[in-house]
Amino acid sequence: MLLSISVWKEVRRVSKANLVLRIIAVAIAVAALACIAIPLTCQTGQTVSDKHEAVLLTDGFNADSLKKYLYVPVFTTSSPIKKEYPTAVLLNNLAEVRADHPGITGLHILGYGLDEEEMKVLSGMPVAFHPAPQPTGISSIGWNHNLKAGEVLKVQGRFNDPENKNYLVILKGLNVTLDSVAVKTSGDFELHTTPKTAGNIVYRLIVKSGQDTLENESLPLHIGPVKPLKVLILASSPDFENRFLKNWLSANGYAVHVRTTISKDKYSTEAINAPQIALTGLSATTLQNFDVVVGDQLALQNLNSGESAALKQQVTQKGLGLIVRADSTGKNDSWFQSSFPVYRTSGQTQNSSTLVLSGQTQPTQALRLDPVNIVYKQGTQVLASDIKNRSLISAGMAGAGKVIFSTLNNTYNWMLAGDEQDYTAYWSLLIGKVARQVSVSRSLIVLNELAGFNQQINVEVLSASQPDSVTIAGVKPAFAQSDAVPFLWSGGVWSSKTGWQNVGNTTGSAGDIYVFGDNDWQTVKNCRKIFVTNRYAKENLLNYTNAGQKVHQISRQIPKIWFYLLLLAACTYLWAEAKFSVR
Structure with a gap:
């Protein structure tokens, strides 16, 4: 419509000079205007390596790093990551990679990585790990979870401080500061106190920078009674x-x-x-x-x-x-x-x-x-x-x-x-x-002491006979006897709630088991994932040496700058021709 009206106006002009050029310029101007309004694309071929690999996104990944993995399947097991990156395929567990995508023979893992249990599911699949930077905060932690009354609690850890800021690590119990230590660079720290109460208690380990709180973590303890020596x-x-x-x-x-x-x-x-x-x-x-x-x-x-x-x-x-x-x-x-x-x-x-x-x-x-x-x-x-x-x-x-x-x-x-x-x-x-050691007929050891909600609590029991009567939160684990050590039994239960879980029918000093929340000790867990994934990647290196080539047809949008230039050129000609023809 616009083209017809513009051509008609040019034909009706009194001067018939350069009529063909004017009609061509009008057509170019209208066509350029239409191309600006309606995006145009073209098909091109791009040769990529056919490596049968995929990308696995974990917490801490950088979205910009995905630009290197165009036309590669992207997976994640995290719902928040799926919301952030909708094109990623959400997996219920990593076993689906092998089961539903048998052609994939290698993974690029981006972010903090995976924990020990998740790594077992990969079963030796080659991996290339692209870790996120280690987060600032407590990167490792350890303390004597089970004490006798009067024993000293020792909290030992390592702090990651890449920016060399000033932090204060505070140990609190019942909202009272029990010990603290200043941290100015990355390194080890240690805190001490002697608990005054008995039973199951939860202290807090707090990291502060000025008035800002970087971490506020749970520190569960079981204080058992002392048989007087x-x-x-x-x-x-x-x-x-x-x-x-x-x-x-x-x-x-x-x-x-x-x-x-x-x-x-x-x-x-x-x-x-x-x-x-x-x-x-x-x-x-x-x-x-x-x-x-x-x-x-x-x-x-x-x-x-x-x-x-x-x-x-x-x-x-x-x-x-x-x-x-x-x-x-x-x-x-x-x-x-x-x-x-x-x-x-x-x-x-x-x-x-x-x-x-x-x-x-x-x-x-x-x-x-x-x-x-x-x-x-x-x-x-x-x-x-x-x-x-x-x-x-x-x-x-x-x-x-x-x-x-x-x-x-x-x-x-x-x-x-x-x-x-x-x-x-x-x-x-x-x-x-x-002191003379008291013989213990059955004792329990917790293997993953930072076990969280809806995770398996792995334990070992030292017992001369099968520990059928041992319970954790009212559940009897299915224990398997060690082939190498006959009195060692391994088992586990899935945690269904957070907090203290009662352990029954043991005579050792393990006490009850504490299940942490999903957000507890995130920095420690993420640093542990980086370490575990790095170790797995070194043992199962992703290294394609004879990958084939494949041509992908891709659509590219034509830059609109060219149409703006054509519109400008056509309009400039029409303006100049009208002005000079009048003279």
């Missing part, structure tokens, strides 16, 4: 070390018996937090009542043959723990010292030094030390050393039990100086390391 102190004479130890043990709920030599075959005895028993003659039956015996070297060497034999039998056959305090008068040929040769530096006097205790990151306050140290012997463990890394306390196995040999006889000086923390750490370490 029974300790026997054998002293060759009254001294401050035994007096302070007796007071500390009794104040912390231990059942304490003390036998102090007054003269040959004459003793004074004392019982605290426990009924009085006869300690004049130590027999195997008497020693069976105790978990730990603490004695100075002289007192132990002065035991008569019957008492010494009974003590050795209880240690080597029944698992009784023995702590020996060395002294300058004792001999070095006793059965309990055979693994702990002592070196005495002649011509030196006492010197002051801090101690490094096993499992502690900070040294203790200084003590006056005798010029004596224990020579390391294979099969022993150093529990404390001085600033020159000389062994002062060492532990070793003695049959079914353990023996600790210590060169320290003045730890009470810590208490006199008001340093109860070091004193407690020292004696808790020794007693905890050496």
